[in-house]
Amino acid sequence: MSEIVYLNGSLIPRSQAQISALDYGFLYGYGLFETMRAYEGQVFRLDNHLRRLADSAEVLGLPIGTLDLKKAIMDTIQANQLSDARIRVAISLGEGETVPDPSTCKKPTVLILAGDYQPYPEEVYQKGFRVVVSSIHRNSGSPLSRLKSANYLDSLLARKEARTAGANEAICLNEKGFLAEASMSNIFLVTNGILRTPGQESGILPGITRETILELAPPLGINSLEDNIRLDELSQAQEAFLTNSLIEVMPLIEMDGKPVGSGTPGPLTQKLLTAYRELVRTGE
Amino acid sequence: MSEIVYLNGSLIPRSQAQISALDYGFLYGYGLFETMRAYEGQVFRLDNHLRRLADSAEVLGLPIGTLDLKKAIMDTIQANQLSDARIRVAISLGEGETVPDPSTCKKPTVLILAGDYQPYPEEVYQKGFRVVVSSIHRNSGSPLSRLKSANYLDSLLARKEARTAGANEAICLNEKGFLAEASMSNIFLVTNGILRTPGQESGILPGITRETILELAPPLGINSLEDNIRLDELSQAQEAFLTNSLIEVMPLIEMDGKPVGSGTPGPLTQKLLTAYRELVRTGE
Numbered sequence: 001m002s003e004i005v006y007l008n009g010s011l012i013p014r015s016q017a018q019i020s021a022l023d024y025g026f027l028y029g030y031g032l033f034e035t036m037r038a039y040e041g042q043v044f045r046l047d048n049h050l051r052r053l054a055d056s057a058e059v060l061g062l063p064i065g066t067l068d069l070k071k072a073i074m075d076t077i078q079a080n081q082l083s084d085a086r087i088r089v090a091i092s093l094g095e096g097e098t099v100p101d102p103s104t105c106k107k108p109t110v111l112i113l114a115g116d117y118q119p120y121p122e123e124v125y126q127k128g129f130r131v132v133v134s135s136i137h138r139n140s141g142s143p144l145s146r147l148k149s150a151n152y153l154d155s156l157l158a159r160k161e162a163r164t165a166g167a168n169e170a171i172c173l174n175e176k177g178f179l180a181e182a183s184m185s186n187i188f189l190v191t192n193g194i195l196r197t198p199g200q201e202s203g204i205l206p207g208i209t210r211e212t213i214l215e216l217a218p219p220l221g222i223n224s225l226e227d228n229i230r231l232d233e234l235s236q237a238q239e240a241f242l243t244n245s246l247i248e249v250m251p252l253i254e255m256d257g258k259p260v261g262s263g264t265p266g267p268l269t270q271k272l273l274t275a276y277r278e279l280v281r282t283g284e
Numbered sequence: 285m286s287e288i289v290y291l292n293g294s295l296i297p298r299s300q301a302q303i304s305a306l307d308y309g310f311l312y313g314y315g316l317f318e319t320m321r322a323y324e325g326q327v328f329r330l331d332n333h334l335r336r337l338a339d340s341a342e343v344l345g346l347p348i349g350t351l352d353l354k355k356a357i358m359d360t361i362q363a364n365q366l367s368d369a370r371i372r373v374a375i376s377l378g379e380g381e382t383v384p385d386p387s388t389c390k391k392p393t394v395l396i397l398a399g400d401y402q403p404y405p406e407e408v409y410q411k412g413f414r415v416v417v418s419s420i421h422r423n424s425g426s427p428l429s430r431l432k433s434a435n436y437l438d439s440l441l442a443r444k445e446a447r448t449a450g451a452n453e454a455i456c457l458n459e460k461g462f463l464a465e466a467s468m469s470n471i472f473l474v475t476n477g478i479l480r481t482p483g484q485e486s487g488i489l490p491g492i493t494r495e496t497i498l499e500l501a502p503p504l505g506i507n508s509l510e511d512n513i514r515l516d517e518l519s520q521a522q523e524a525f526l527t528n529s530l531i532e533v534m535p536l537i538e539m540d541g542k543p544v545g546s547g548t549p550g551p552l553t554q555k556l557l558t559a560y561r562e563l564v565r566t567g568e
Contacts, residue, residue: 003382007305014382019310021291021301021395027374028436029313060437088382090311098287098298098372098397100468102440111305113382137425141459142438151435152312153344154426156386175425175459184384 004079006072006112011079017111024105025092031109031150032056032092036208037117037245038077038085039280044245046070048208053089056147062108064091069110076112086117086246092150120247125273128253128265129168129242131182133231134158138172138180140203145180148205158183169242171234171255174203179229185244186210187252189229189237190261190268196233199226209243209276216275222268239266241273248280249273288363290356290396295363303393308386309376315393315434316340316376320492321401321529322361322369328529328564330354332492337373340431346392348375353394360396370401370530376434404531409557412537412549413452413526415466417515418442422456422464424487429464432489442467453526455518455539458487463513469528470494471536473513473521474545474552480517483510493527493560500559506552523550525557532564533557 003014025031034049043049050069057064069089077085089112096105136158144151154172162170162183171187174180181187181204188197188210195217198204217224234240239261240252249272251265287298309315318333327333334353341348353373361369373396380389420442428435438456446454446467455471458464465471465488472481472494479501482488501508518524523545524536533556535549 005305014306017305018302019305019307021289021303021393022298022397023303023310026303026307026310026315026376027317027434028440029434030437030440031310033311060441086383088311092310098399099370100440100443102444109305113306115382136427137423137459139421139423139426139459141421142423143420143441144437149437150311150313151437153314153428153433153435156312156314156384157344157427159384160386175421175423 003115004076006076006110008110011075019109020095022095022098023092023109024094024096024102025090025109025150028100029149029151030060030093030102031090032060032062033088033090033148033150035245036087038082038087040083041077042283043073043087044280045208045212046073048211052208053091057091059143059147060149061102062091062093064108067110072110072112076114080114082114082116084117084119085114088113090150117246125251126265128251130254131169131171131252132162132165132167132256134161134170134172134183136172138174138203140174140176140180140201145203146200146205155183173231177230178202179231179234180204182242185242185247185250187234187240187242188213189234189240190266191233191237193223195222195224195268196227196229197224198229202228207244209245209248212276212279213243213249213272216272216279220271220275235260237261239269241269249276287399288360290360290394292394295359301395304379306379306382307376307393308378308380308389309374309393309434312384313433313435314344314377314386315374316344316346317372317374317432317434319529320371322366322371323564324367325361326567327357327371329492329496330357332495336492337375341375343427343431344433345386346375346377348392351394356394356396360398364398366398366400368401368403369398372397374434401530409535410549412535414538415453415455415536416446416449416451416540418445418454418456418467420456422458422487424458424460424464424485429487430484430489439467457515461514462486463515463518464488466526469526469531469534471518471524471526472497473518473524474550475517475521477507477522479506479508479552480511480513481508482513486512491528493529493532496560496563497527497533497556500556500563504555504559519544521545523553525553533560
């Protein structure tokens with residue numbers, strides 16, 4: 001079956017999904033996206049993703065208020081007969097005039113892609129991810145650092161550095177030298193039994209999975225802290241992990257070739273992964 | 285006559301210019317552009333623009349080596365019967381798989397837009413531009429700060445700040461607090477008779493017009509320096525100006541409501557504008 005995508009109200013084969021070459025998403029990266037995961041056809045924390053998208057759209061002046069994205073997402077999942085899926089919603093300002101002027105864009109472009117998601121096998125979770133420190137810095141001095149915008153090239157370039165080094169992910173510092181996030185995931189670490197993650201002022205995209213982990217920690221008796229974190233605090237951490245909607249909670253066991261913590265997945269990481277999956281199983 | 289655009293080898297009406305919604309330019313801002321100005325049908329410093337584009341394409345791994353962009357640009361200008369024109373070349377990595385993987389993009393997307401350019405009237409040059417200092421910082425810690433990439437949203441947001449404040453342009457500092465550039469132009473200023481502009485390490489797009497000004501200065505007996513420049517050095521400058529291919533050399537006479545220099549276009553600015561226009565008139 002050929003893949004079906006949602007584009008501006010229609011469900012169409014992917015090969016027919018065309019947009020104007022004068023879309024401001026294409027010309028200027030004037031757009032936003034969300035990546036979500038569906039389990040047995042249900043998107044986990046869909047409302048949270050849509051709320052973040054709406055908040056970000058307001059920051060950028062993207063008029064998406066009247067769109068029924070929830071229905072569009074469910075329709076796309078069903079059209080592709082998906083159960084475990086990865087979903088990407090991309091919204092841009094739409095087509096405008098050739099002279100850069102966002103006020104000439106009359107209607108946003110809405111694209112929804114949904115495909116089968118094959119999770120990493122359990123062995124990968126038992127082994128954990130190896131990371132490198134990227135040469136690319138996050139810019140906490142731009143509002144875009146806090147939005148999942150179509151200005152995503154820094155992340156792709158950082159991930160390329162990881163691939164080139166034979167690692168799974170690349171960690172980016174902010175311009176002050178503090179930890180920000182990995183190319184496609186948020187970072188957590190444990191110091192003296194406390195769960196720590198870079199705060200919003202660190203130049204991060206505050207992920208929905210990150211938010212979920214910060215909710216799950218207290219009931220499990222884990223104290224957590226959003227913080228300015230130095231790179232050496234990560235190398236000396238008791239344990240560490242990465243989060244996003246797709247990888248959930250992935251142990252981080254090595255940085256630039258040196259073990260983080262014991263060099264194996266830590267006990268709080270395991271506990272939070274188990275709790276996260278339990279939450280997924282029982283619904284939100 | 286309806287506007288003709290060049291898209292992937294064809295000259296077509298703008299309304300028919302469609303690209304795949306899975307273009308990595310649209311999904312991730314994986315692309316580059318150049319803005320140029322043509323005078324009487326001839327693009328000023330076309331070779332310099334194309335060289336920069338080729339250099340940037342190499343950084344991003346965009347395979348544009350075999351494209352005859354020069355011919356494509358001239359064809360687009362002629363198809364639209366233009367004399368004084370603004371030209372924008374946009375090149376993206378092209379269509380790829382839904383799971384982010386640049387290696388799945390097989391062919392770049394090449395778009396050329398050309399439209400009539402109405403220069404600012406002389407009164408504007410005699411009066412000069414007023415600027416505000418943007419809340420958005422440039423990130424010298426990313427390679428993108430030195431490329432004209434499709435990750436251009438920071439610039440549009442900075443320009444919006446200028447518009448909201450009733451100013452012509454917005455000036456961005458880098459993360460260290462030094463001057464970087466304006467939202468769509470480079471900055472020059474004069475201190476103790478020396479022409480100064482932020483250096484490449486300041487997180488700037490080193491513009492072709494900027495490069496031309498740095499070439500023109502010495503024969504005119506003007507010493508120049510690429511430098512780390514503090515904001516207060518701009519407010520205390522003897523004179524200042526902004527450059528890009530379209531505005532050429534535009535006096536900067538006011539910042540955040542306070543005069544820069546005498547609050548009128550300065551003598552070196554006038555001299556360089558005259559020399560630039562003379563160069564344009566005589567060709568490269």
